[in-house]
Each structure stands twice: as C-alpha cells, then as structure tokens.
Amino acid sequence: MDAAIPELLAFAGIMALGQFSPGPDMLLLTRTALAEGGRAGVATALGIATGLSVYGGLSVGGMAVVLDKAPALRQAMMWVAAAYLLWLGYKLLRECFIVFYSGAKAGEALALKGSPYVRGLLCNLLNPKVMVFLAAVVAPFLRGEHPEWWPKALWGVIAIQGGTLWALWALLLQWRPLREGYKKAQPVIDGLFGLGLVALAVKLVWP
Template identity: 60%
Template sequence: MNLALELAAFSGLMALGQFSPGPDMILITRTALADGAKAGALMGLGIATGLCIHTSVAVGGLAVAFEQSPGIRQAISWSAAAYLLWLAWCLLRSAFATPAAGGEVVAVPARRGPYVRGFICNLLNPKAVIFLAATCAPFLTGPHPSWWPFAIAILVIVQGGTLWALWSWLLQWRPLRSRYERSARWIDGVFGFALAALAVKLLVAP
C-alpha cells in the first residue's frame, strides 16, 4: 500500500478512537463548554502530551509487557479510577451547589489548570496504550522506511491535539453554549455521573 494511503487510513482509525466516548472526551467537552475554547485547547494540549508517552510505549513495543503485567495494570487502573472519581465529585459538587443570592450558582474552581487535568486524565487511562498498540501494530509490520515509526507517533500526537482544539472551538457555537449556560447544572451532573461510571468500570474490570 502507498505510504500516504497507509497514513490516511491510520489517521482515520485514530480519529474514531479519539472521539469515542471516554474520560478525555467527557472532560474536554465540559471544559470547552464551561470555560471556553482556550481552556479546551489547553486541555487538548495536555491530552496530546499524555499521548506522547502512550505512543512511545505502543510504538516501542512495550504495550505487550504492560498487558502481561496485571499488577502494574491494576495499579494504574486504580489510580485512574481515583482521579476520575475526584473529577466526578468536583462536577457533582458544582451541579448540586446551593445557588447564591440572585439565583446564580457559584462554580467550584478547579485546583489544577486545564492542561494538567487533561494530561493526568490521559496519562492514567490504561486503555489508551492498549488501544494505541492494537491500532499501531498493523501499520508497523512489513517493510517500511526507518522514519516510519516516528511518522506514526507524530501523527498521533499532532492529530490528537489539533482535533481536540478544533472540537473546543466548535463547541463555542452560540446556540450550543446558550443551551449549556441555561442547563449547566444538569449537564455537569450528567458528566459527573458519567465519569463516576467510568471509574467504577475501571475498578470492577478484570
């Protein structure tokens, strides 16, 4: 297959994976809606930084060892679950906060910036490296030039950061933001419960 076509096919698979439901998607969507495109783009950059590490592990062939080390994987899963539960608690606390005078709800400030939250959320996702390993493996087999693994890694990182930034910008569409502003407490509650559900799934997964 032509190298350009291979990269295009790989890029399409990665886009589908990055926009599938998960903690990164939930967190960046809520951040972009609540705090604007800049905060969403910074979170996207943090997620892309996490992808740097995951991609290095996947392209370097270490994902197999990770998959065969249940102790390491369980420790990371528990850490991820704890972090997701903390994020869920912050959103639910904001959703169920008592309105201040005038009927406005005072938002609970985040203790970490969007970049750090995005980085930690992606870094502690044990499914990310496995997904990347499964997606990268078919494209790393067979005859390829020496620069090919680096091209795969760069594509993952650059595409991830770019798509998340674009998503943050699209979420600034005025009708969508107006709807969020009118229903922020309910939406934050839904996002909070979704993150909690993902944390429980990590805890009970074999």
C-alpha cells in the same frame, strides 16, 4: 513511499475514530470547553495530546508489552485513574448540589480547579487502556517492510493529529448558541458530566 501514504491515511482515520469515541478524555474536554471557554478547552486538548504522545511513543517502540507482562502494574494504574475520575465527578456533582440547594446561580458554585492542561494530561496518562488501544491499533501497521521514517510518522499522527482535532473540537464548542444553552442548563448538564465520569471510573476497574 507512495504505497506508504494510503496506509498512513488509513491509520490516521482509525485514530480519529478512536479520538471521538466516548471516554474520559472526550467527556472532560467537552465539559471544560463548554464551562471554561476555548482557551481552557485547547489547553485540555494539548494536555490529553501530551499524554497520548507518551503512550504513542511507547506503543510504537514496542514497550506496550510491559503492561501485558505486569498485570499488577496495569491494575494499579487503573485504580489510580478511577480515583482521579471519581474526584473530578465528585467536584462536578458537588457544584450541582450547591446550585440546587443553596440558591446559587449557575457558574457561581465551585468549579474544577487547577490547570486545564494538567487535568487533560492526568486524565489521559493515568489511563493504561489508552496504551492498550494504541498497541492494538499500531501493531498491524508495524508489520512488513516500511521506510525508516515510518515509526516517526505513526507517532506524529498520534500526537499531532490528536492535539489538533481535540483543539478544533474545543473551539467548535464555543459556538454562541451552544454556549448559551449550556449556561442556562449548566447544573443539570454538569450533573450528567459528573455521573458520566463516575460511571467511567467504575467501568475502568470493573472485573
């Protein structure tokens, strides 16, 4: 058991680096926390963690091979994910357009609607690259002999650490000077977030 602890900590470190790498989840979470506050940010983080826990369970259980053997399914999921990211990007860019060309004040234009939790869940769950990443990271840690609790511990790191660190990030973004700076430049920043989501959508399906 003692030998398994350092290995588990190494796995947790790799997962933390993956969590905070640029991607749709981090972009959506950051914008939601800045624009809608800490509660919405935490809800988004929990939605992302829920999707991650599903893919984590499939990866730990060895089911990620399904996507490798069904490229058409994987491609279809990527197109659905790209469409969802494009829709989110369109909503943000439309908000910026309204602010710049109608004289509306920042925050008074159309914003992303619906549950932040569902937004986070769909953003993560519709992206099959999450499972591909998890399968690649988990596979080496499943080799060799481990205690019976080992697969459950890996899943716990994926799900619990994911939700906790993302929620903490959402709360850190509530720092007053940061929020005030965002509000002053909201149209420009939201426009960059929108363009970022569109770019990620294109990258997701680019050959």
